[in-house]
Amino acid sequence: xxxxxxxxxxxxGYTAGPKDNWFPWLNNKSKQNLSIPINLIEMxxxxxxxxxxxxxxxDEIIDTSTNITIIGHSLGCIEVLRFVSQHDVSNVNLIxxxxxxxxxxxxxxxxxxxxxxxxxxxxxxxxxxxxxxxAIDDDIVPxxxxxxxxxxxxxxxxxxxxxxxxxxxxxxxxxxxxxxxLQNMLSQN
Numbered sequence: 352x353x354x355x356x357x358x359x360x361x362x363x364g365y366t367a368g369p370k371d372n373w374f375p376w377l378n379n380k381s382k383q384n385l386s387i388p389i390n391l392i393e394m395x396x397x398x399x400x401x402x403x404x405x406x407x408x409x410d411e412i413i414d415t416s417t418n419i420t421i422i423g424h425s426l427g428c429i430e431v432l433r434f435v436s437q438h439d440v441s442n443v444n445l446i447x448x449x450x451x452x453x454x455x456x457x458x459x460x461x462x463x464x465x466x467x468x469x470x471x472x473x474x475x476x477x478x479x480x481x482x483x484x485x486a487i488d489d490d491i492v493p494x495x496x497x498x499x500x501x502x503x504x505x506x507x508x509x510x511x512x513x514x515x516x517x518x519x520x521x522x523x524x525x526x527x528x529x530x531x532x533l534q535n536m537l538s539q540n
Contacts, residue, residue, distance in 0.1 A: 357537060358417045359389045362409065364425030364449075365461060366398050372424065372518050373526040380530050385537060389422070400426065402433075402463050409434045420444035420536055422529065425492060425516065428452070428483075428500070429464045435474050442479040444536040445504075446529055449516050450483055451496035452503055458491070471503050480539070481506035482532045486514035 359381060361374055369375075369391030378389040392412050395404045409430060413419065415438055423431035428450030435443055454465040481504050485497035494510065501508035509528055515521040 356418055357387055357420065358414055359387055359420045359422065359533070360409075360413055361389050361391050361422040362424070362427035362430050363392070363394060363397065364423075364427045365400060365458070367424070367518070368397060369393050373524055373529070374424075376525045377422070377529060377533075381533065385534065387537070394427070394430070400461070400464070405430050405464075406433060406437070410438075413438075415440050418442060418444075420446070420533065422446045422448070422533070423450060424448045425450065426458075426461055426464060429469075432469050432474060433464075435477050436470055440477050443477055444479050445481040445506075446532050446536070447481065447483045447497075447500065447504075448526070448529060449485055449489055449492045449497060450500045451492050452500045453496065455492060455496055457493065469503075475505065478504065478506075480536050482509060483507070484509045484511065484526075484528055484532070486511045486517065488513055489516050491516040491518075 374391055378391060382388045395408055421431045428447040452469055454462055483497050483501035485494045487494055487510055498508055514523055517523045517526055
């Protein structure tokens with residue numbers, strides 16, 4: 352399969368944007384080494400996110416006519432899963448970083464995104480490969496939420512010894528484990 356037939360998207364999380372955290376680094380690595388730029392989606396009102404606005408944004412951007420890999424970070428992981436559940440897609444690769452799919456006690460302002468259960472039985476058949484990555488010291492989305500997400504997706508769970516929530520605040524501007532998983536997924540196409 353030609354690399355041009357693959358599209359990669361990244362959905363950032365709460366209070367973030369495409370220029371934050373490790374996202375620019377990952378985009379540069381992907382362009383340089385895989386010859387595929389990552390579409391870093393600018394989600395609306397990330398300081399006060401709204402489910403309908405976020406759904407509309409990804410619907411406008413993600414091209415379902417190609418092979419897609421979607422990377423989500425934190426709240427972006429729920430939006431990734433919402434997108435997959437709502438669309439007729441198949442063989443989607445997912446990389447979910449510091450993800451969760453249930454209400455957390457650490458992020459009450461995001462309950463609008465988690466007040467319903469995602470229908471995993473409609474999501475799982477659409478996934479080609481998925482991985483969930485977390486750090487044991489994550490103080491925003493405690494690791495057990497990410498581990499539960501991996502269990503719900505029946506996928507690989509990568510637990511890193513440090514990195515917290517993988518954000519600028521924690522001086523995380525590169526995230527090699529995400530790039531390695533991306534490389535592995537695309538090499539299997």
